[in-house]
Amino acid sequence: MNADFLLDVLGTGLxxxxxxxxxxxxxxxxxSAGDLNISLEGFMxxxxxxxxxxxxxxxxxxxxxxxxxxxxIIYGLLFGLFTIKLKADVFVVGIALNLxxxxxxxxxxxxxxxxxxxxxxxxIEGIPNIHIAFLDKIPVLDQLFNDHSAFVxxxxxxxxxxxxxxxxxxxxxxxxxxxxxxxALETTGIRVNKIRWIANIICSIMCGLAxxxxxxxxxxxxxxxxxxxxGFIALSAVIFGGSNPIIMAITSxxxxxxxxxxxxxxxxxxxxxxxxMLPYITTILALIIRAxxxxxxxxLLATIANTENKIESGN
Amino acid sequence: xxxTKKAISAATSIVGVFIxxxxxxxxxxxxxxxxxxxxxxxxxxxxxxxxxxxxxLMNRSMALILSALCYAVAANAGIYNLGGKxxxxxxxxxxxxxxxxxxxxxxYIHLPLCILAAMVMGILGAAIPGYLRVKWxxxxxxxxxxxxxxxxxxxxxxxxxxxRDVTRWSGTTPPVEESARLPYLVQSIDLRSGxxxxxxxxxxxxxxxxxTNQGYRWKMIGxxxxxSQYGGINVGKDxxxxxxxxxxxxxxxxxxLVCGSNYRFWxxxxxxxxxxxxxxxxxxxxxxxxxxxISFVFSVFKNGALGMEQVASVPSDLxxxxxxxxxxxxxxxxFVSIIFRKRKHIVLVEEEVN
Numbered sequence: 001m002n003a004d005f006l007l008d009v010l011g012t013g014l015x016x017x018x019x020x021x022x023x024x025x026x027x028x029x030x031x032s033a034g035d036l037n038i039s040l041e042g043f044m045x046x047x048x049x050x051x052x053x054x055x056x057x058x059x060x061x062x063x064x065x066x067x068x069x070x071x072x073i074i075y076g077l078l079f080g081l082f083t084i085k086l087k088a089d090v091f092v093v094g095i096a097l098n099l100x101x102x103x104x105x106x107x108x109x110x111x112x113x114x115x116x117x118x119x120x121x122x123x124i125e126g127i128p129n130i131h132i133a134f135l136d137k138i139p140v141l142d143q144l145f146n147d148h149s150a151f152v153x154x155x156x157x158x159x160x161x162x163x164x165x166x167x168x169x170x171x172x173x174x175x176x177x178x179x180x181x182x183x184a185l186e187t188t189g190i191r192v193n194k195i196r197w198i199a200n201i202i203c204s205i206m207c208g209l210a211x212x213x214x215x216x217x218x219x220x221x222x223x224x225x226x227x228x229x230x231g232f233i234a235l236s237a238v239i240f241g242g243s244n245p246i247i248m249a250i251t252s253x254x255x256x257x258x259x260x261x262x263x264x265x266x267x268x269x270x271x272x273x274x275x276x277m278l279p280y281i282t283t284i285l286a287l288i289i290r291a292x293x294x295x296x297x298x299x300l301l302a303t304i305a306n307t308e309n310k311i312e313s314g315n
Numbered sequence: 316x317x318x319t320k321k322a323i324s325a326a327t328s329i330v331g332v333f334i335x336x337x338x339x340x341x342x343x344x345x346x347x348x349x350x351x352x353x354x355x356x357x358x359x360x361x362x363x364x365x366x367x368x369x370x371x372l373m374n375r376s377m378a379l380i381l382s383a384l385c386y387a388v389a390a391n392a393g394i395y396n397l398g399g400k401x402x403x404x405x406x407x408x409x410x411x412x413x414x415x416x417x418x419x420x421x422x423y424i425h426l427p428l429c430i431l432a433a434m435v436m437g438i439l440g441a442a443i444p445g446y447l448r449v450k451w452x453x454x455x456x457x458x459x460x461x462x463x464x465x466x467x468x469x470x471x472x473x474x475x476x477x478x479r480d481v482t483r484w485s486g487t488t489p490p491v492e493e494s495a496r497l498p499y500l501v502q503s504i505d506l507r508s509g510x511x512x513x514x515x516x517x518x519x520x521x522x523x524x525x526x527t528n529q530g531y532r533w534k535m536i537g538x539x540x541x542x543s544q545y546g547g548i549n550v551g552k553d554x555x556x557x558x559x560x561x562x563x564x565x566x567x568x569x570x571x572l573v574c575g576s577n578y579r580f581w582x583x584x585x586x587x588x589x590x591x592x593x594x595x596x597x598x599x600x601x602x603x604x605x606x607x608x609i610s611f612v613f614s615v616f617k618n619g620a621l622g623m624e625q626v627a628s629v630p631s632d633l634x635x636x637x638x639x640x641x642x643x644x645x646x647x648x649x650f651v652s653i654i655f656r657k658r659k660h661i662v663l664v665e666e667e668v669n
Contacts, residue, residue, distance in 0.1 A: 036457075038456075038457075038460065078643075082643065091395070091397075091456055092597060092642070093643070095397070095590065095593060095594075095642070096594075096639060096642040096643050097643075099590060099594070099635075099638075099639040099642070100636065100639035100640060100643070102635075102639075103632060103635030103636045103638075103639050104636050104639070106632045106635065107630055107632040107633055107635070107636050110630040110632055111347060111630065116632075229464055232460060232461070232464060235457075235460075236461065239457060271472050271475070271476055273468040273469065273471050273472035273475075274468070274472070276464075276468050277464070277465045277468045277469070280461040280462070280464045280465045281461075281465060283457070283461050284447075284453075284458055284461050284462070284465075287447075287453045287454065287457060287458060288447060288451060288453055291447075291451040291452050291453045292451055294452075295451060295452065
C-alpha cells in the first residue's frame with residue numbers, strides 16, 4: 001500500500017463525507033429540537049431530483065440549488081404539518097415520507113424526463129470544483145484538499161456555523177431546550193412549536209443542499225434512489241454526535257472514509273460488504289455504549305437515594 | 316355486539332381511505348391528461364383478470380401478509396420492529412442455502428429443514444434488537460433500521476461470494492431442489508401453497524392475540540407498559556417473546572419467498588415486502604384479519620400498475636406514489652378521529668351506562 005493510494009482514499013473519504021455532513025447538520029438541529037427525523041433519506045432524494053430538474057430547465061446550477069432547497073422546504077412543511085400540527089407519530093410520518101420520496105421521484109422522472117433508471121443531459125450544469133491556487137505548491141495538502149466540489153468546502157464552513165449557532169446563540173439554547181425540557185421553555189414565553197418549525201425548516205434546507213450535492217456535485221445526473229442509504233448514514237452520524245456538530249462531522253468523515261475504502265477495494269475485487277456495514281455497526285455500538293452509561297448513572301442515582309433513605313430512617 | 320360494531324367501523328374507514336386514495340390518484344391522472352376510468356379498469360383486469368394474474372396476486376399477498384404480521388406482533392406489544400426487511404433476507408438466504416446444498420432428501424424432511432433454518436436466522440435477527448432494547452433500553456426503531464443495512468450487506472456478501480451461482484451474472488444462489496419447494500396448489504399456473512401458510516399464520520396470530528393469556532399481556536403492554544409492570548407483568552420478558560415471534564415470522568416470510576415462488580435467493584429479495592409490510596400493518600391497526608384484507612387490496616394496486624401503464628399509458632410508478640400517500644391519509648384520519656372522539660366519547664359513555 002503506497003502513499004499515493006492512501007492519499008487517494010483519504011481524499012475520496014473527504015468527498016464522500018459531504019452529503020453526510022450537510023444532511024447530518026440538518027438532522028442534528030432537528031434532533032436537538034426533539035424530533036428525530038428518520039426521513040433525511042427522503043428529503044435528500046427530493047433535493048437531488050429537483051436540483052437536476054432546475055439545472056436542466058435553466059442550464060444553471062444556481063437555479064438547480066434553489067429548486068432543491070425550495071422543494072425540500074415544501075416537503076419539510078409536509079413533515080411539520082403532520083408531526084407538529086397534526087401530532088402524528090414522527091416515525092410513522094418519517095417512514096411514509098421516505099417511501100413517498102422514493103416513489104415520487106421515480107414518478108416525476110418518468111413524467112418530466114420520460115426515463116426510468118437514470119437521467120443525464122448536457123444541459124445539466126453541475127456545481128463547479130474550486131481550485132485553491134496557493135495549495136498547488138504543497139504536495140500532500142494539494143492532493144487532499146484541492147479541487148473539490150464547492151459544496152465540500154461549504155460543508156466544512158457549515159460545521160463551524162452550526163457549532164456557533166448551537167453553542168453561542170440564544171437560538172441554539174432554544175433548540176436544545178425544546179428537545180430536552182419543552183415545558184421549561186414554554187414557561188419562558190417561547191413557543192416550543194415555533195422552535196420546532198424553525199428547526200424543521202433548517203433541516204429541510206440542509207437536506208436540500210445535501211441532495212443537490214449528490215446529483216450536481218460530481219455526477220450531473222439523477223439516478224432512481226440515488227441516496228442509497230446515505231440519509232440513514234447521516235442519521236447514524238447524528239445519533240453518534242448528539243447535538244455536537246464537530247463530533248458529528250468527525251463521525252461523518254470516518255463514515256465517508258469507510259465508503260471511500262469500500263469503493264477502492266471493490267475495484268480490486270475484494271468484498272466491500274463488510275466495510276459498507278461499518279457505519280451501521282458503529283451506530284449500534286454507540287447506542288449501546290450510551291445506553292449502558294445512562295443505565296449505570298440511573299443505578300448510581302438509585303443507590304445514592306437508597307443510602308440517603310437508610311440514613312434518614314436510621315435517624 | 317360491540318366488537319362487530321368496532322369491526323364494521325374499522326372496515327368502513329379502511330374502505331373510505333382506499334376510495335380517497337383512488338380519487339386522489341384519479342385527480343393526478345386527470346392533471347397529467349390521462350383517463351382515470353380506463354386506467355383503473357385496466358388495473359383491475361390486469362391484477363384479477365385471469366388465473367395467472369390471480370397466481371401472481373396470491374404470491375405477492377402471501378409475502379405481504381407474513382411481513383405485515385411480523386411488524387404487527389411486535390408493535391402490538393409496544394416494541395417496534397422495523398427490521399423486517401433485513402430479517403426476511405436472513406431467513407431467505409438460510410432457506411436458499413439449505414435448499415440447494417442438501418440433495419436427495421425427501422420433501423417431508425428437506426422442506427421443514429429449510430423453513431426451520433430460515434426461522435432460526437429470522438429469530439436471531441430480531442432477537443438482537445429485542446435484547447438490546449430489553450436489557451439496555453437501546454431504541455429499537457433505530458437499531459432495527461441500522462440492522463436492515465447490516466443484514467442486507469451480509470446476505471449480499473453470502474450471495475456474491477460463498478454461495479454464489481457461478482452461472483449467473485450477479486449475486487444469486489443456485490436454485491433450490493424440488494424437494495425444498497412448497498407443494499403445488501395449482502400446478503398449471505405454478506401456484507404453490509404459500510398463501511395457505513400466510514392465512515394460517517394470520518389465523519394463529521389472531522388466536523394468540525384474542526384468546527390467550529400471552530396475547531392479553533402483549534396488548535396490555537402495548538397500551539401501557541408502566542401499568543402492566545405495576546400489574547405484575549414482566550414487560551421485558553414479554554416484549555422479548557414478541558420480538559422472537561416477530562423474527563420467526565420474518566424467517567418464515569423469507570422461507571416462503573424462496574421455497575414458494577422465487578426458488579432462489581437474490582440480493583434484496585425482501586425489497587418490496589419489508590416496508591410495505593409495515594405500511595399494511597399500520598393501516599390494519601395490527602389486526603391480523605384486517606392485514607389479510609389490506610394485503611390483497613395492496614397487491615391489486617401493485618400488480619395492476621403495469622396494466623395501467625400498458626392500456627392507459629399512466630406511469631406504473633404512480634401506484635407507488637398513491638400507496639405512500641395512503642399512509643399520510645391514515646395519519647390524517649387518526650387526527651380527524653381525535654377531533655370527533657371528544658363528542659363520540661360522550662355518546663359511548665352514555666351507551667355503556669345504559
